[in-house]
Amino acid sequence: MTRRVVIVAVVAAVAASLTAYMVIRKKPAPVVESARPSDFLATVPNPAQPPGSAPDGMVWIPGGEFSMGSNVESESMCGLSGLTADALPVHRVYVDGFWMDRTEVTNREYAAFVAATGYVTIAERTPTQEEFPTAPPENLVAGSTVFTPAQVPVPLDNYFQWWRYQHGANWRHPEGPGSDLSGREDHPVVHIAYDDAVAYAEWAGKRLPTEAEWEFAARGGAAGELYAWGDSLVQSGRWMANIYEGRFPVYDTAADGFAGVAPVAKFPPNGYGLYDVGGNVWEWVSDWYRPDTYAARAVGGVVRNPRGPDSPFDPSEPTEKKRVHRGGSFLCTSEYCTRYMVGTRGKGEVTTGSNHLGFRCVKPLPESGRS
């Protein structure tokens, strides 16, 4: 679901986009339940130690060379299989070292930014007729997309059965006007469009990670594992991430301890000390989305510090400008959208937020600090 689709022409546009996707992606994918380690070579971290101590709330990610991507092809979504093909082929990438936020940016942190700057997020702004010339006037209402459980089990082929455009939903009111941030200060901020994340990062003296930086960090120094913490969703009886258990999208059993979003850092960190890189909320990264990015890169040699393609293209919605999302969310389930798998990719139109999408930032070394 994108902001434009909702505001301009709800039903027709969604039907068209789903049809287009089905035409493009009708080849069935084989069911593979574990990564093929042979596609992955060991991660080779840079040996240099960070200069000085870590900025508040950040950890050092050494950078180095690693195998990026996913060869897990079991993903299906909206009844369409093979969606993780955009994370193929696995290819070799090098990134410089950087600092990274330990956690997703929280409501407390975003509130400090807004208090200091008066920034108004996109979900809080009333859409204008100039922006959406074909929209009926009654649709020009500020809001954002909110997950709503279905009353009964439904086929997983139409996300309008569990997503709604909620007037008045934004980061201060995650489920709409009747909700607020009381007791949610340490929850990740949500309903954040791409520019809202960039504005925060610039204020904080940071930036968004590239997709390659995010994945290097998320793998925690390991290579070819299915998840950011290993190869099993449950370790020693403990769920390792905030995802969705039960029957999607009807009921979440909260077997992992949380139905819906969780405060940050309630699950074990990965090998670099990062929390919630798998699950809780999706995270914006700075690369434009194209499904063929990895194929274009994997023509030989190690790709150094890739920043993504020059322009976006998603064949399912070719007029929408999308950037990459990573890590999956509390709505990801083994039945649907298994993108808590560490090498897999998501995507989103840049002005569209939702109640399961947030971000975290990185801080590169000054040029003089590079080894």
Ligand SMILES: [Ca+2]
């Ligand atoms: Ca959960």
Ligand SMILES: [Ca+2]
């Ligand atoms: Ca996350």
